[in-house]
Every structure is written in structure tokens, then in C-alpha cells.
Amino acid sequence: xxxxxxxxxxxxxxxxxxxxxxxxxxxxxxxxxxxxxxxxxxxxxxxxxxxxxxxxxxxxxxxxxxxxxxxxxxxxxxxxxxxxxxxxxxxxxxxxxxxxxxxxxxxxxxxxxxxxxxxxxxxxxxxxxxxxxxxxxxxxxxxxxxxxxxxxxxxxxxxxxxxxxxxxxxxxxxxxxxxxxxxxxxxxxxxxxxxxxxxxxxxxxxxxxxxxxxxxxxxxxxxxxxxxxxxxxxxxxxxxxxxxxxxxxxxxxxxxxxxxxxxxxxxxxxxxxxxxxxxxxxxxxxxxxxxxxxxxxxxxxxxxxxxxxxxxxxxxxxxxxxxxxxxxxxxxxxxxxxxxxx
Numbered sequence: 360x361x362x363x364x365x366x367x368x369x370x371x372x373x374x375x376x377x378x379x380x381x382x383x384x385x386x387x388x389x390x391x392x393x394x395x396x397x398x399x400x401x402x403x404x405x406x407x408x409x410x411x412x413x414x415x416x417x418x419x420x421x422x423x424x425x426x427x428x429x430x431x432x433x434x435x436x437x438x439x440x441x442x443x444x445x446x447x448x449x450x451x452x453x454x455x456x457x458x459x460x461x462x463x464x465x466x467x468x469x470x471x472x473x474x475x476x477x478x479x480x481x482x483x484x485x486x487x488x489x490x491x492x493x494x495x496x497x498x499x500x501x502x503x504x505x506x507x508x509x510x511x512x513x514x515x516x517x518x519x520x521x522x523x524x525x526x527x528x529x530x531x532x533x534x535x536x537x538x539x540x541x542x543x544x545x546x547x548x549x550x551x552x553x554x555x556x557x558x559x560x561x562x563x564x565x566x567x568x569x570x571x572x573x574x575x576x577x578x579x580x581x582x583x584x585x586x587x588x589x590x591x592x593x594x595x596x597x598x599x600x601x602x603x604x605x606x607x608x609x610x611x612x613x614x615x616x617x618x619x620x621x622x623x624x625x626x627x628x629x630x631x632x633x634x635x636x637x638x639x640x641x642x643x644x645x646x647x648x649x650x651x652x653x654x655x656x657x658x659x660x661x662x663x664x665x666x667x668x669x670x671x672x673x674x675x676x677x678x679x680x681x682x683x684x685x686x687x688x689x690x691x692x693x694x695x696x697x698x699x700x701x
Contacts, residue, residue, distance in 0.1 A: 390407050526586065540580050617654070
């Protein structure tokens with residue numbers, strides 16, 4: 360890696376020299392300039408041989424790095440650019456490069472609220488300016504789901520820092536069912552994203568409440584650090600905690616059951632190629648093309664919504680408790696639309 364960095368420093372130095380047309384650049388002068396640049400960057404003398412700089416010039420002339428630098432020799436001993444306006448820093452970006460940069464910028468911008476990426480902020484902005492300045496009018500190749508109006512994203516960074524530095528929070532929170540917000544100490548363990556919403560997972564600083572709680576960021580009114588309370592992480596493991604859960608609602612062991620679903624032939628390929636859960640197993644393939652799958656998950660609201668999203672193309676075979684819940688909701692949905700004539 361150090362050798363690659365030194366090579367880039369030499370390329371940049373040679374480029375800067377050859378842009379200066381007011382001086383005649385011999386090989387010895389280029390060697391001296393490269394040595395001085397490396398000393399400035401590394402703080403120590405680094406031997407730059409004649410052969411090294413000759414190879415650097417050869418590399419810059421080639422298309423291996425995409426430079427194709429028009430370096431020529433005149434009067435049999437001096438080096439210059441045949442095009443006085445050329446620089447390796449002004450290489451035209453290809454259309455493919457522009458598309459890749461554009462999609463990369465969009466992906467990086469998804470994490471703009473994290474200070475983890477704060478040092479990339481200026482780079483992302485410059486990349487975005489470059490892309491929009493030079494990009495053709497081709498529409499994006501990659502489209503990412505995002506909700507710019509989602510509340511709570513402004514809390515991401517302070518929560519991330521609190522988890523990283525193991526600091527207890529004073530959280531003012533108001534659930535959808537609560538009439539008024541309440542403030543309480545909270546030990547943050549992890550941040551979780553699901554279905555374009557962010558959640559804070561941790562435990563309240565309450566001896567009466569020993570269970571892990573999940574707070575939606577869009578329901579948090581304010582956050583403050585509370586350094587007076589010792590932080591307790593309890594060696595929380597997010598992967599293990601959510602192992603048997605679809606979504607973010609983790610229930611007790613009584614709600615952890617085997618779920619059997621029949622998916623019709625038109626939707627079975629989608630469920631097979633994109634499983635509902637890592638525990639999914641195909642236990643039967645029927646003659647009409649439908650399949651029966653088994654899951655081992657909590658019977659939570661997210662599971663119900665997933666099933667309801669498939670409408671008439673899916674049937675809950677068991678457990679009976681889940682089958683009754685889905686049946687009740689479908690009956691209620693039918694009532695909302697009234698009697699539908701075939």
C-alpha cells in the first residue's frame with residue numbers, strides 16, 4: 360500500500376512539473392522534485408532512482424491507469440506535455456464512470472445523518488457537483504427506497520454516538536397510543552432499520568422493567584445524555600435477539616411457533632426466491648404449482664401484515680390462532696368494501 364501511495368505522489372509531482380511550461384524539465388530535475396515531494400509527505404528521505412521515474416513516465420503514458428498522458432521528449436533531454444493544457448487530474452470521465460459515480464453518491468447519501476460518514480460529506484458533495492455538471496440525461500440505473508420526510512432521522516447521529524460511547528440517554532418519547540410524552544433513562548444497545556423506518560433497541564433504566572424495548576425514532580421528541588447513570592449493555596447481541604423475528608417486534612417464547620402457509624402457483628416463485636425468513640422450509644409442492652412452507656417465527660404484527668399483503672394468494676394453515684386472526688381481519692376488510700358482486 361505504501362508503494363502504491365508513493366507512486367501516486369510521484370505521478371502527481373511529475374504532472375505538476377510538466378504543467379509548468381516556464382521551466383525545462385530534465386530527468387534529473389523530475390527525480391529531484393519527486394524526492395522532495397516524498398520527503399514532504401513522509402518526513403524522511405526516500406531514494407528515487409532514475410529507473411523509477413522512467414517507469415513512472417512510461418506508466419503515465421499508457422492507458423493502464425487511464426492517464427494516456429501525452430508526455431514527449433524534446434531537444435533529446437527535456438520532458439513536457441504535447442498538450443500544454445493536459446493534466447492527469449482533468450481526465451474526462453466516461454459515461455460508465457458517470458453512472459457508477461451517480462449511483463454511488465445516491466447510496467452514500469442514505470447515511471448522511473451519521474457522523475461516521477461526516478468526513479465524506481465534502482467528498483460526496485464534490486462528487487455530486489461533478490456528476491451533475493458532466494452527466495448525461497440518462498435516468499438512474501439503481502433506485503433506492505427512501506423517505507425524505509421521515510421524522511426522527513435527525514436523532515440518528517446522537518444515538519449512534521451514545522451506543523458507541525456507551526452513554527445512557529434521557530429520552531422523551533410518545534407512542535401512538537399515549538396521550539402525552541414521557542421522559543425516562545434508556546440504555547441504547549443498537550439501531551435497527553426495517554421497512555424504511557429506524558428504531559432504537561435497548562432497555563429502560565427501570566428495575567421493574569427487565570425486558571428489551573424498541574423505540575421508533577419518529578416517536579422520539581428529544582434526547583439528552585445522562586452521564587450520572589452507569590451504562591449496562593448486558594452483552595446484547597442483535598443478530599441473536601432478532602433471529603426468530605420478522606420485523607422489529609420480538610415477543611415471548613409462547614408466541615414463537617411453527618407457521619404453515621400455502622402460497623398459490625402465481626406467487627410461489629416469489630416466495631421461494633425471496634424467503635419470508637431464514638427459517639423458511641418448503642415442505643410440500645402441490646400439483647397445481649402451489650407450495651406449502653414452514654416458518655419458525657414470532658406471531659407478531661409484522662408477520663400478519665406480510666401475510667395480508669399477499670391477499671387471496673396465501674392461506675394460513677396453522678397455527679389455528681394465527682389463522683383466526685387473519686380470517687378476522689379479512690372479514691373486517693370485506694365489510695369495509697361491502698358485498699362485492701361477482
